[in-house]
Amino acid sequence: MKRLAALFCLALIAWGCMGTKATPPDSSDTVIDEKALASPPTWGMAKESEHAMPDATKRGIVARKKGHPSTPSASGLKAAFADDNRQFNLFLEFLETYKETPHITADVSERITLTVLDSEGLTLPDCTVEISLGGDVVDKGKTTADGIFRTFPTLYADQAKNLTATIRYNQAEKKLALNRHGKREVEVVMEAPRTLPAAVPLDLLFILDTTGSMGEEIDRLKTSIDLINLNLSQLPAKPLIRYGMVLYRDKGDAYVTRVIPFTPELEDFREQLATVRAEGGGDTPEDLESALKKGIDELAWSDEGVRLAFAITDAPPHLDYNHDVSYIDAARTAREKGIKIFSVGTGGLDINGEYILRQISQLTGGAYIFLTYGERGESEGGAPGSVSHHTGANFTSDKLEAVIIKIARNELNHLTTQPGHTDDDYFEGVSGIEKPEKVTEELFNNAVAQLADYASISLSDKPATAILPLASELSTTDSEYLTSALLIAATRHPQLTVVERENTPAIVNEIKLGLSGLVDEETAAEAGRLTGAKLLMAGRVITSGAKADVIIRLVRVETGEVISATRLLMEAGLLPSAW
Template structure:
């Protein structure tokens, strides 16, 4: 048999590999691989051996030396003997002690995935080499890598989030319509705002009386719902759990008293009348208006993991609002909640502060994590907010519930009690619904807002921030900056 120098074969293959590592196109490697494919085969153990067809490559690489046999690098069986191939028995070449693949040679990389014979890829080709050849391949030239640009940090500036505002109490005809048409249904977590009695309190001169305490009484004189008139002299009462109101009792801020009967009639604007109560009562009290100079504002924030996509922006907005609106007659408080099993369930300081920078620092100290299941500790947060914080009797009050998930189902009674207490103290609870909320969250938020005489606020997709935002079932509304909406609501809450 004609003898051929095996090193000519190996050098040809190494040159192809080096060219690839130095920037040769993948196509050139494929051409090399195609030339080698006819000379390669696979052993029964999955290793690659040179076949007799390699002699054709050797003829291109240099002249064959007479009297020398072709040397192969066959796969070895466990006993160290060469495996038998269709091309005949082959012996291990002297001086070749191991098989290496292109992919394992750092300075001679190949294009992974280049086609080879019988479905093989280029980085599976076994290439023996000597120390002298290694020295020829290794270079001292530095490898210049292009720097990977870092993504810019997101600056969560105030005023970036967008929102809409809707007030069901001021759009009662629309609300009645969607309830009567079964587009929405109540109760929601213990709250049924459909049986509403709107009370307007004025004096004999027709002036509206803010801060009057209003009670809805049953036939036996028991209290069903309590509320406080807003600065426009309006309070909203609700028949809950099937309890029917017989009369309304009003006590003005200075102690004057008056009562009026409840003459309730149902909404007749739809074909399915009767689901929504539509009772409006005017009560006259011999007193003059009393306005409170102080305003108390609370932020109740869901800090579970699902709030993470908008948390920085919410912190920036509400922190800046506190600094922007702060004066000697406004105080602030913050409360945070997660869920059972988290780092905490509810956390916050009971006292209100007139230091907006301190409020901002408290907001910024929190991070979004925990939670897990969909409902969160909303009931516990509301119970703590309205029971344990230092609300004054003689102040205008508003609380913002910033959240994306409803309470737990089994907490319905606790939710109802907390909302009733807020209404009794004159605390307007404004929901601020963030991204990825579901319809049940909207209905809970709207019910809580209706029952405390507050508007419903929701973030929108217009900012491009956070996940998708649920479009509520409401009428036309304006898209505004969340910052502007919250500032307006606080300003409308203030009485002087």
């Protein structure tokens, strides 16, 4: 009876959401150190929240992300960044929702990610990659520090099904066939060992809108450049840092673009930065495309190492100048050179600017950064002190200079002696504050939302999804309670069509799903045949001290690959056996 009552209560509880409140910006300086950057945080990743706030904590749910500060300082221009390649399905949903926004069409709905490693599992940067169709090269570029190159067949392949990828590193070469119905995440191991220079080159380019409304951002860069340099120069990789700038305004202003070439001399760069003034402007759009051409096409970037550009603006670009190099062309060139562009939305940037900035960053493997001014939830932008951002809640907030430091540090971390860095994200449920059923509901709502947002394929067709019982070492009562919580959360999600689960226990027995909760290509295909599902949601629960550790994966039936994953930690008091 206790188990049935628990399941009944869980089925009746209503959908909840968490509020958010951002810390207002401040102008004081703060020293960033590795200890602070590595402290365990408390931050919210609920579908509608930016941070876990007191009202959320009262409900007994927080979310944690390794490597981010628990209490971001109020100094500096507070920024948040969202990785649209990581939360790929959410990005595709954004593009579709706001498709009437003026922009250049670039269909990225189909994506294949190549991750290139050496024989020891170390990421290989600066591999040249060519994608061929019928013997003709249709896409090309360089792997970045994480060993990744992404290609988007819908941009060039029409109805063709098979592609060929050629990867070269030093004298080694590997060819492989890519099937557009096959895996979306492809790992490539090269024979050649990774070789890096003693001092890894790090190019940092600031593409800076210098019109009259950008004074605060320009002043902040002036006061924080020494802090940025100090933190990056002391990293274990000991990078050889070069700084450069492309300043831009618009036609009719004192200049359209002004270029400060890369220099390894911080003093020289600081002197140039000190002369920058925020002046001119007037109409909203500015000539970002000319700045991208100067910065990406014409500057002398390093041939190896880490190459990062930060495009900082509060205005969308002119799309009516008919430049010979569009912003999409510039993004394509950046991919060829292995440059990641991180766009930074400031001031009153509206949806027109957000849409284009996010296109640029996503295509180049960067992220969209937006300054926060205390607004709640997502922002429509377009007003002073309000930046347009429609990124869900899967973003990190901190000072702008701290975000720049983190991004550069994370890129350099891929080139240390250890295999590539992976984030350790998880949600955590705490007992004894709110009713356990309510905490469990919010945990699984958040988990399913993250699985959907982070899916590496589009879920716009609301694919049929089978929810398999969680493999568990807990009691039958607790195990069935958690599986029911997962089922309810999945059923509520608007992008998933949950299939009937009457025979799923028999299916699990038939495909011999063990305690690991892992589904490989063979078992995924068999489960898909038995259920008619295109996706499987499967996982496992083990005890971790006094907590239940729940790992859940979303699996594509056609290939057996994991397209997203999430993790929950639940105190034992949240489980029916403790009631």
